[in-house]
Amino acid sequence: MIQYVIRRFLQMIPILIGVTLLIFLLFTFFGEDPARVALGSHATPEKIAALRAKWGLEKPLVVQYLQFWREILTADFGRSFVSGERLSDMFKEGALVSLSVTLPPFVMGTVLNLCVAMLVAWYRGSFFDRFMSVIFTACMSVSYLVYILLLQYVLAYKFDLFEINGFIPGVKGLAFLFLPWLILMTVQFGPDVRLYRSILLEETKADYVRTARAKGLSEKKVMFKHVLKNAMIPVMTYTVVEVPFLVMGSFVLERYFSIPGIGDLLVSSVNTGDFPVIKGVTVMIAVAYSVFNLITDVLYAAVDPRVKLS
């Protein structure tokens, strides 16, 4: 097990090299000159050159790239070009904000969607099941933006149930969070329930279900004690992989509601050419993505004795 984990960590290195190279090349070769963006269009060439030198943009590319790796290994990405803030502080704040937006609906949504999927799987093959399948596909087919627009318009503007827009940190800000939470849960509903339903139905075809029925267990016992328990393995796999995206937040949602999370930070740093932020966020996301993939595989082997790590 430990050997496996170590080997997987080593496998992350080539992927990280690829990610860093890709980001580095894309943004140093093709991105706008951050010094020019920071100083505006009326800046003199001397001023731009001075700022470029200060930010280390005049050094050879290889040196800049190696410096990038030193930053990764020491987990210190320096300061933002734009605000001059320390990046580690910006990330900590942003990640907390993003998590406060995405984590509660993720947890509540997963439980709720699993319950609904269980209900539909209980009546599998009936008219109710087929009707609900169409409903779930319909829920999946509404654009994210349309959900945001309509829910904000109807619930916050027409019925005045929620705050329309904005974000305040801390407990007072809860009022601002309810609407994004509701939107995220609505967006997740269709695809999640469909996925869980197909996982549950896949399990009901297994041999152990036939055995359980043959020995006379009630349908309730079969579904809740046997099928649900076994279905939790794939459900868990899909859920754990989602976690890094929670930290990242949702670009569109954070943009729309002016919530200062990681997604918003990334989009605005791309617009201002704030390369340190782009580098930092990308590396963070790539590492988080790989680590959570590894956690999924290890968990999978831990709960399912048939799976061997190799």
Add this chain to the structure above:
Amino acid sequence: MNKNKNMTSAEIVRGDTLWRRASRRLKASRLTMACFVIIAIYLVLAVLGYTKWIPDFQQQVGEKFMHPTLAKPALWLGTDVFGRSVLFKLFAGARTAITLGVLVTCISLPIGLCLGAVAGYFGGKIDGLVQWVYSVIVAVPYILLIIAITYILGKGMLAICIAMGIVGWVGLCRMTRAEFIKLREREFVLASRLLGASDGRLIFRHILPNVMHIAIVAASMEIMGAIKAEVILTYLGVGVQDGSSWGQMIADAPGELLNGIWWPTFGVSLTLFLIVFALNRVGDALRDALDPRLV
């Protein structure tokens, strides 16, 4: 076995191929057939959009923000802030969305199929390389890549097509690779290899046709994903710039809704919903019909 229940005797004589079985299953659901019709209508609209048959959406057809009336087709869905017909804007959006969906699929489908096939068939170093490439692409946030590519190519249709095409092949590549790993050891492949078939012939002539059902389902999902993503990218300001996009209409919607102007939002939401729903439904139906394991 009730497999032959709905077949005529002539069909039984001709043999029951995968495709014939699939088309019978598809025809069994009226909703699925309706979805095919919806997709066909959008395709026709998209093609007509390139001819003179559909009026130019930039043209002014009335006052600003006219309510929908049945007087003229141009006013069926009212007008926007410049007095342009909302209906014609939706048609132009359909042209943009369908063109984009088809182009993205034309880029990503061959890449995904070929790389998946090569990686799965040869294994070893080639497989390692392909896996490395897609692991890197998946680990970088999608939107960052797309924005970076719009820097290189400039904002607009071409940039998003290429960007989404480059990003979009990963899923299909993984599935194709897994299928190839399974199929390359099967008897029919070994038999042709013994008869002296080359690698290329084995890949394209013998194994690939057995993977086509995955590609077909992936294509319908890819088109749908591209249409949904284009709306969001245009909303974020990196998408289609000439105003002929549903994303632009959604970006205008919050301000219009607050002033009680509901028809552009209504029109664009419904148009977008119908095509995405139809593609979703058809994708599912195709998967059910073509994949023999899931019944």
